[in-house]
Amino acid sequence: MGPGKRALSPGKRSVLVALTVVCAVTVLAAPGTAFAVPSPTPSPSSSPTPVSNKDLEAVREKLDKLYHAAAVATDEYNAAEEAAEQRSAEIVALAKKIVKGQERLTELKKRAGAAAAAQYRSGGLPDEAKLMLSDDPGAFLDGAGRVLQGERATKGLLAEMTRTQEDLEQYAKDASAQWQKLEAGRKAKAAAQKKIEQQIKAAEQLESRLEKKEKERLAELEKEAAYKAQTAWLDSGILKxxxxxxxxxxxxxxxxxxxxxxxxxxxxxxxxxxxxxxxxxxxxxxxxxxxxxxxxxxxxxxxxxxxxxxxxxxxxxxxxxxxxxxxxxxxxxxxxxxxxxxxxxxxxxxxxxxxxxxxxxxx
Structure with missing residues (x-):
């Protein structure tokens, strides 16, 4: 207790708690719901005014709504977390593909460079002139066939290089898209977490304004509501x-x-x-x-x-x-x-x- 303040008498404290509960329910309840403050206000010597079952039932209903909203937000949070794990795994898989693609592209470039160098060393004379100058036309024709095969192989290398380069570009785009989704999911997860914490805090604040006996009565009301619903379900004959x-x-x-x-x-x-x-x-x-x-x-x-x-x-x-x-x-x-x-x-x-x-x- 701070300086200059006197402790309230037990009677006043009980009255204040009762009034606080009623006012708190009024503030946290859905729009359009009203609660009456007990009147007249009891004197310090009066017995504490209990919170009515009607008001406690309103508290129970409000708590149900708050915890339901928290449950919905929890599903949103869990879904965002699951999606984040999946997208992270996809990004890792794409990163591995990019590394392998870059290694393959490097290898293809080396092979294409070697093929180009070999073609350059063969000289620049036309094939007809090489045939006329050759001492062994048969050997020349065999060599020409190998050169033709080499040219085809080189074209194949170039085509594969092009495809690999295109794949790398697509992997990079996919990874970027996944990063954007991951960031959006992170924001959704954070928003859901904030919503959960707000709803739970509001519920805890509402319950904290109740005295021990009122909390016990509230728990009984919760049990009664569950029992009533269960009884109605069983009375339908569904269990048989x-x-x-x-x-x-x-x-x-x-x-x-x-x-x-x-x-x-x-x-x-x-x-x-x-x-x-x-x-x-x-x-x-x-x-x-x-x-x-x-x-x-x-x-x-x-x-x-x-x-x-x-x-x-x-x-x-x-x-x-x-x-x-x-x-x-x-x-x-x-x-x-x-x-x-x-x-x-x-x-x-x-x-x-x-x-x-x-x-x-x-x-």
Whole structure:
């Protein structure tokens, strides 16, 4: 406490915290959402005014939006990182081609120079004069044939030199284009990282304004929302139609994912100490010998889509309309996933979030 300031009484402190939470939610909520400050303002001797469930529900919804935006940005970051790795590899491959092409061009120039020197040493007389002056016309004709072959070989050398030079020019253009894409990807990655950090910071600031009991109530509201969604999904009778058994690869992927339970979520992480949602699923399937796309959106785009009633353990469930989240189905209506910042790899209900569809890596 700084000089000249008095500590607030417990009553005032509780009131101030409650008011701060309500005001914070008002500031961070979507446009058009309003919250009323408790009235009248309690006196210092009054009991602290708790944040209502309605306001906490608004906090929960706002947190969902912030973490969803962070998840979308995380997919953008991961996609940019994957593209950067691919383009870097292409640039290296092009550089190797350029080196080999330059070496080949140097060799061709030497051979062409040697051929030109040999032709120069043969003299400048026309072939008819050489034939008339020759003591052995037959030998001359044999030599003339070899000269003709040499000229053809020289033309071949020149043609190959031209092609090699053109290849080098094309390799250089391709490398330049890849460098430009790499730079654009670097900027996209940086922008995505900034967006992720902003969304997570806003969410953390919002949660930090809650007292311990309010955080506990907020956690209960999150569980209730997930339970309600899962119950509605199960009540549809879908589970009785899901009877698929895991493939050998799917069993290995589930086994890998299960071993990661309790490890923290970290955006952009692919293990072994932490994961984001698609980092977990991609590494689980890599452990089963099946490479799949890095991001949930690319997993949705590129992998074979399966009807929900046909899914089996190891299949991936893609969530939200923008495919911003992914989890691994493990059977009995359950999933393993890395939920969001501040959470750990956990088991949850497959229907606890809005399902976009199901994909199968080992189709």
């Amino acid at each position: 139609d899901i009877k698929g058994k895991a493939s050998e690869e799917g069993r290995k992927a589930v086994e890998y994912a299960t071993k990661q339970l309790g490890k923290p979520y970290e955006w952009g992480a692919e293990g072994p100490k932490s994961y984001d949602c698609s980092g977990l699923t991609s590494q689980a399937w890599a452990s089963a010998g099946q490479g799949i796309p890095r991001t949930s959106q690319e997993q949705w785009k590129q992998l074979k889509r399966i009807a929900i009633e046909d899914m089996r353990p190891g299949d991936l469930i893609i969530y939200n309309g923008d495919a911003s989240h992914v989890a691994m189905y493990i059977g009995d209506g359950a999933i393993i996933h890395a939920p969001r910042p501040g959470r750990t790899v956990t088991v949850a209900g497959a229907g606890s979030m809005p399902i976009l569809g199901v994909v199968r890596p080992d189709a």
